[in-house]
Amino acid sequence: MWSAMPSIRSRTLSLVFEIPTSRTLEFWRRIEEGEFHTTRCRGCGALHFPPVADCPECRSSEMEWVELDGRGVVAAFTHVVARPASFQGHAPYTIAIARLEEGVRVLAWLRDADITRVEVGMRVRLQVGRTPEGEASYWFVPA
């Protein structure tokens, strides 16, 4: 009944945003080189992930880049079946949050895992590279 309701189709609005990355470009440059870096505040020593240009703890804008080992333990995960419009071309994927040995947590896809064996507490490590779409990215694999 509802689908038969009369309507007027709006004009099309297609939105693409140019997201500035100049302040954290080092993160993406290091990814291209196969490394996973993030920022540590020179003011208070806080380690941040995601990397930031400004420290929310002490408001210093003096950052240094530090490499993370990338090994961690899964804190939470999900297997995503119902996907957003821009991910319709992907097969279902697993998303995990892992706590790295350095203390920060990272959210990323978990690849190359038997999904029946993924669990909270499993050991994983980060890999960096390009997605099939050609985007610089990073993901977990079982350790």
Add this chain to the structure above:
Amino acid sequence: MRRVAVIGVGHSAFGVRKDVNLSELAFEAVSPALDDAGIAGEDIDLVSFASVGGMYEEALPAVVVAEYCGLTGAGLLRCEAACASGSAAFLASYLDVASGNADVAMAVGTEKMTEVDTPTMMELIGRAGSYLWEFHNFGMTFPAYYALYASAHMARFGTTEEDLALVAVKNHRYGALNPKAHFQRETTVDEVLASYPVAWPLKLYDCCPICDGAAAVVLASEERAREIGVDAPIWVSGVGYASDTANLVKRPDYVGLGASVSASERAYEMAGLSPDDVEVATVHDCFTIAEIMAYEDLGFCGKGEGARLVREGATEIGGKVAVNVDGGLKAKGHPIGATGCSMIYELTKQLRGEAERRQRQAPLERYVALAHNVGGTGHYCYVTILRR
């Protein structure tokens, strides 16, 4: 700060409402709210309009709705706090009246979520966190956010998929009795468990529906409520709010929402009440795991005991506290900007003893009601305590 009363409420039918546009939908809530309060549109000093927007054609929905509903000229603002926008609007109106700046204010929540297709809706609300670090390369979805919490809660406390299903079964049972609900039908544990996987461990029947709806609340000062001759003013006894990080990775764990704990503590303190005083509550069950975490975060039970509460029926009518006996977001529906006002509508009706149908009227002795409204995945939280 002076005492503030809820003096009028209105609520549209929730569901797939392709028969009405945004303004016509809002009118279905605003007009009955004015009638209920016994006032006219020109008596309203301030209108706080809640809508997340971006999913329907209007860029300035507050002005369009205000004009259509005869509210033009009042002070007007639009509030956004994701799925807690309705409570943010309620807070704005409450504060304006409590401060003495306004005598009568109206919070109106309206959302129209079915003018775009489902994958587009998943795209829009999948960005409800930190775009670059959660969505761009990883395609987070709104169910996926709560699924992360569910996985951690299950691992830590032994909560099961059957426990999650019991929340859906309870809320559908009450939704079946609510003439305003999106889903006016019951479900079973087996039906929930067999439903389409959305984001493991959440299945379709663990999720609230994409829904259209509107709700409106009129607030007045004690003096004005007496002048109007309101029979049963419902008093705003406590308001609490809090927030949490945009990036989930900045949080210490995934077994509860810190903002719910903080917001509720603030509300209990203002009201001079404890969790044990609450007799009827609307909690933010956008996904079944969210209701279990809400029991714990609001202090209805200890941490990790939420599943036991639903297993024992402690949150049904006749139990310790009647929770989501309007069907909750799960069965009543969750038009995201409208939900906060819809919760106040339901609790006002409960406190007046006017719940429809009668089978879902909670028995009350202390007349204490609590609304818990979360935006995003605990990114925003508002807790409101009402008393008769």
